[in-house]
Amino acid sequence: MSIQTPIPVRDVSFRGLRQSCSNCSLRELCLPVGLNQDELRQLDTIISQGRPIKRGEALYRAGEPFRSLYAVRLGFFKASVISEDGREQVTGFHMTGELLGMDAISTDFHTCDAIALEDSEVCELPFGDIETLARDVPALQHHLYKVMSREIVRDHGVMLLLGNMKAEERLAAFLLNLSQRFAVRGYSAMSFHLRMTREEIGSYLGLKLETVSRTLSKFQDQGYIKVQNRLIELVDVDSLKRLLNSCQG
Amino acid sequence: MSIQTPIPVRDVSFRGLRQSCSNCSLRELCLPVGLNQDELRQLDTIISQGRPIKRGEALYRAGEPFRSLYAVRLGFFKASVISEDGREQVTGFHMTGELLGMDAISTDFHTCDAIALEDSEVCELPFGDIETLARDVPALQHHLYKVMSREIVRDHGVMLLLGNMKAEERLAAFLLNLSQRFAVRGYSAMSFHLRMTREEIGSYLGLKLETVSRTLSKFQDQGYIKVQNRLIELVDVDSLKRLLNSCQG
DNA sequence: GATTTTAGTTGATCTAGATCAAGTTGTGGC
DNA sequence: GCCACAACTTGATCTAGATCAACTAAAATC
Known part of the structure; x- marks a missing residue:
């Protein structure tokens, strides 16, 4: 979804x-x-x-x-x-x-x-x-x-998302969604700039800003994405999608 | 809200x-x-x-x-x-x-x-x-x-509600909302029959059924409501409202 | 009206994510 | 280019609510 x-x-x-x-x-x-x-x-x-x-x-x-x-x-x-x-x-x-x-x-x-x-x-x-x-x-x-x-x-x-998913699933869904919407508008799907703060992401996803930050770091450690401040690069989209599909909340 | x-x-x-x-x-x-x-x-x-x-x-x-x-x-x-x-x-x-x-x-x-x-x-x-x-x-x-x-x-x-509130606040909001909607339709605002299971309430509120059950019991212990299976009686509406207003999520 | 099934309660334990805290990095203003 | 402030990261700890489990009560079904 x-x-x-x-x-x-x-x-x-x-x-x-x-x-x-x-x-x-x-x-x-x-x-x-x-x-x-x-x-x-x-x-x-x-x-x-x-x-x-x-x-x-x-x-x-x-x-x-x-x-x-x-x-x-x-x-x-x-x-x-x-x-x-x-x-x-x-x-x-x-x-x-x-x-x-x-x-x-x-x-x-x-x-x-x-x-x-x-x-x-x-x-x-x-x-x-x-x-x-x-x-x-x-x-x-x-x-x-x-x-x-x-x-x-x-x-x-x-x-x-708010009612059923865990933090990692929420973040993955969020990143994939942004990616798709940028792509549709002719921007890169694999690399984009977040316009919002970690706190705003957290507010949207029902998480605290620390959790957003930690989860992004975790994704980076796992090789799913690269994070440089607000610049996000999706490295392993399939893994992110797998996170979403296999969610057994 | x-x-x-x-x-x-x-x-x-x-x-x-x-x-x-x-x-x-x-x-x-x-x-x-x-x-x-x-x-x-x-x-x-x-x-x-x-x-x-x-x-x-x-x-x-x-x-x-x-x-x-x-x-x-x-x-x-x-x-x-x-x-x-x-x-x-x-x-x-x-x-x-x-x-x-x-x-x-x-x-x-x-x-x-x-x-x-x-x-x-x-x-x-x-x-x-x-x-x-x-x-x-x-x-x-x-x-x-x-x-x-x-x-x-x-x-x-x-x-x-799903992004910011705690279990008690969610339940209080839920009960007050139902109460108002029944009242508007000419039914009692103070006493009504829940048509849905605890699990369905939980799904709506982003909680597990056990938490719904426990929180209802807690409200009853505190004298806010009376619960008899699916029959709910609101005893202390003000306290329920206070729960909502003072929520510092 | 007895029996199976489903719904609900309550307790014990566990854990994801919140909270608290300290430090780092980045950014806008002068 | 320096300063001040806001954004972000990371670690340590805590806790609300999930999970697991056992039991009770209420409906359906026969």
Whole structure:
């Protein structure tokens, strides 16, 4: 199972990229599959130009009124909920092409924080407008349902991970998932830079930062990976996968 | 925080109940708020009669092709995903008025099993038809987005629970959540029958059945609850809530 | 209504991962 | 380029919850 379903970029939410309209032509960046020229033009009028978010800044925070969904155009985000007593639970890491903010539709307020882990850029998609357009464009309507459904499936995968797996299995699943998602976006599957701290990984995986650190070291000792600070190289992917398959939790 | 957001029944998915059309008049049972007479009539034509599911039977199973969402009309379900190596993770318990199957929109196949934990009855909502109708009925379209969003928020709550909380906190959250949801449906908030085994509770909460049993006994010893097999009586709700608020995980 | 089966409790022990602690490395700010 | 602070590693110890085990109680089944 994969904790963050690896999906071809074209399916993630919106795809493509062209430098025409300023920096964020929805026409190509945020293009749901199967729209015709006219429908695309309509979409373009709705979607705002790219908005840059500096590393460390919040795209939105829990409690803020909901207006728009955001498509990550470039960069890397973490989403997290904070419990009343201040504990943070990272609910996901989001990269190019993924959609943020769907949790907020429920109450018209954001229920989690979205923080940029590197300098990033998003497309703002005003939800009211999107919803209206979706009525005229069945493909868009269906696409939105699909993207939300996929988020639910992903969350179930995380529950399975948190509820059933041991530390090594969690880390292996996490690394393999990241690897796949980078690969899909044209980056190396075998070597990548972690944008998040050990503590954030731990929060996502239900582990303490020391356990994350130790487990990474263990993987390195066993020759599964090489770790240099936040640079990860996957050396023996099969062994990592075996860790996952043979997990008898 | 609540692991399974307590929501007034009218918001859960569809509401109302009348004995007119056989046993499952959508007109009242599965009525999204804010539809007019004509829209209701349209809905009625789409939705199938109530379908009974016996205790222990599956409403659907992972891998089956997706056709419809299901509104629980009566009864109690568990939803669970099974990992490749056979581990079960219960992803939720669902009662009257809640919607099942939204995870399947993503791939057009169900990704989890839905098993009745008592004799139950559901309304089948063919998704294609619902989607088509939603184009003409903005309130219905928006309602569907909301329901799916709410599921995402609920899942984030479970992640927080699984990632951060200790056994006692998880159990307290679980009992309080059940209590609220029963209350909303007109049943007693202080005393209710658990439809699931200790093992199923444990699977949902990321605990072993022995730990669930022990923790319930502990709560009873401390005078928080009374346990008689599957009958739970909440004696000291405040203490249970305090357990949750003061959790310093 | 007796019997088999399944669900639940409780105790003893073990262990994965948390916690505490000390040191190292890396990074952003001036 | 130096300083201060944040991120990371590694070791020693502790503990919540898992595991193993034995027993009891409640349902199904015949």
